[in-house]
Amino acid sequence: MEITELPECTPVPAPGNGTKSCTNPDDNLIPGTECWFECNSGFYAEGPTHTTCELNSARTGASFTNRGPRCIPLCPQNAVLDVVFAIEISTSASSVQTLKEITAAVIRKFSIGSTDTKIGVVGFRGNRVNPMVSNLKDRKTQPGLITFVNNLSFSPPGVGATPTLMSYINTNMFVATQGDRPNAGNVIVTMQSSSISVTKGGENTMIPVSSVYNTFRLVEAAIRK
Structure with missing residues (x-):
């Protein structure tokens, strides 16, 4: 009985400024x-950031489902950014705790100061702003x-229109009197x-x-883009 060898995929290179790891070596990239x-x-x-070697529909060849990502430089740790974290505090105590831990982890990755990154924090309930606000x-x-973030606590949802939160941030937090920088x-x-x-x-x-x-790594990367 003739044994037909499986077609192999052409290797995908590691991205510039990045690494690649595969389940098989480059000389044995079978489906x-x-x-x-x-x-x-x-x-x-x-x-x-993940790809798989797959047979084509005719089963005569194979290729990877994608060629992987590009690695793009992040803004430096001391980037001049004004960042506001709006944390939902009205779902459940456990969800609030997770969001607070993510926020604190992101804050630890930035240099905070008047010539570096400034951070503001606001809690919201049902798209309404919580009375506890830390401006830039x-x-x-x-x-x-981080102490301010940790002091936020679960609170039942309020009632309000969706634009309320964003309107508050843009008109009350991203303003010069509260520390916003042009x-x-x-x-x-x-x-x-x-x-x-x-x-x-x-x-x-x-x-x-x-x-x-x-999650915090993805949030940090999105902020630094």
């Missing part, structure tokens, strides 16, 4: 082989910001129980909430 890509420190992945000018250190990029990070939205320069990045470690 079913999977590869993962990771960017070096200081870069974020633009594009898929209020807390100038990581410990002070030379700094404005970033809004909307933290909800199932997903996080990072809005920067007119672009919006949606991030599903999973583990604290995986």
